[in-house]
Amino acid sequence: MTASSAAAAPRALALPDVSAASTALFLTATVLLAALAYYFLGYDQGAVSLFGDDTHIHEFVHDGRHFLGFPCH
Numbered sequence: 390m391t392a393s394s395a396a397a398a399p400r401a402l403a404l405p406d407v408s409a410a411s412t413a414l415f416l417t418a419t420v421l422l423a424a425l426a427y428y429f430l431g432y433d434q435g436a437v438s439l440f441g442d443d444t445h446i447h448e449f450v451h452d453g454r455h456f457l458g459f460p461c462h
C-alpha cells in the first residue's frame with residue numbers, strides 16, 4: 390500500500406454497540422457494587438455489622454481499611 394492509496398481510502402473506526410439503556414444498567418451496577426464495597430470496607434464494624442457481632446468481614450478487609458485511612462481501632 391502506497392502513501393497515496395492509504396490517504397484516499399476512508400478507514401472505519403470500530404465502535405462498540407452501546408445503547409443508553411445498557412450504559413445506565415452498567416453504571417447502576419457499578420455504583421451499587423462500589424457502595425457495597427465502600428460499606429464493607431469502611432463502616433461494617435463488629436457491633437453494627439450487617440451480620441450481627443460477627444467480625445469476619447471486618448477482619449477480612451482490615452488491612453485495606455487501614456491502608457485507605459478509615460478509622461478502626
Ligand SMILES: [Zn+2]
Nearest residue numbers: 451455461462
Ligand atoms: Zn484496625
